[in-house]
Amino acid sequence: xxxxxxxxxxxxxxxxxxxxxxxxxxxxxxxxxxxxxxxxxxxxxxxxxxxxxxxxxxxxxxxxxxxxxxxxxxxxxxxxxxxxxxxxxxxxxxxxxxxxxxxxxxxxxxxx
Amino acid sequence: xxxxxxxxxxxxxxxxxxxxxxxxxxxxxxxxxxxxxxxxxxxxxxxxxxxxxxxxxxxxxxxxxxxxxxxxxxxxxxxxxxxxxxxxxxxxxxxxxxxxxxxxxxxxxxxxxx
Numbered sequence: 001x002x003x004x005x006x007x008x009x010x011x012x013x014x015x016x017x018x019x020x021x022x023x024x025x026x027x028x029x030x031x032x033x034x035x036x037x038x039x040x041x042x043x044x045x046x047x048x049x050x051x052x053x054x055x056x057x058x059x060x061x062x063x064x065x066x067x068x069x070x071x072x073x074x075x076x077x078x079x080x081x082x083x084x085x086x087x088x089x090x091x092x093x094x095x096x097x098x099x100x101x102x103x104x105x106x107x108x109x110x111x112x
Numbered sequence: 113x114x115x116x117x118x119x120x121x122x123x124x125x126x127x128x129x130x131x132x133x134x135x136x137x138x139x140x141x142x143x144x145x146x147x148x149x150x151x152x153x154x155x156x157x158x159x160x161x162x163x164x165x166x167x168x169x170x171x172x173x174x175x176x177x178x179x180x181x182x183x184x185x186x187x188x189x190x191x192x193x194x195x196x197x198x199x200x201x202x203x204x205x206x207x208x209x210x211x212x213x214x215x216x217x218x219x220x221x222x223x224x225x226x
Contacts, residue, residue: 008152032213043202043217044155088155090215097162098143098208100215104154 002027006089006103015112019076023089023103026070032092033065035074037085038105044088048074079110114138116218118203124224125193133188133221135203142208144186145170145215146178148199155202161186162208193225 003026013019032051036044048063050056056063062075076083086105093099118135125131145160157170159178167178177189190197203218
């Protein structure tokens, strides 16, 4: 069973601070990596995807991937109360029938 | 663009009853999935269909069946509902292949079995 591990939190940061979310995965041959945000009672929505080692920035969000360490992270700069949600890390493998594996999520609270 | 649409959104069943959750996507995606989400358990894959005409078991298939009716539609059936199947169910789809494998979710179906 492929594993995607996240710190469940809860993680609390003050408004305007940087929130750092971390994820490790077990399968060294995984090809694609995603961060989803899920508000309570809602479905997961895609924030970032990353396929290559290094950083990828999109607005206030930066995803970082290190395949050698099997580690992917998400940084949220200038955190806002509206960022309060559960963040899901996901790993995709197209060669095994296009499957996706999800962590259990990290709960983030941004304190005004 | 509706994306992934699933029905019903809410359902209460009695133990032993059967029901079908319907899912359709309008993104011309090849792959479709059914997940369930329970508190503290994350998203667990029930069944998936990598392409039209194929279906495969995921992590928690017991008590469920699926049908890939065509490229757009993928239904999930509970033949004899049990309280352990009380959960939130998400249908999802993905284009498939190395260059298009982002997964998109429907709004969810809240199922309670009493």
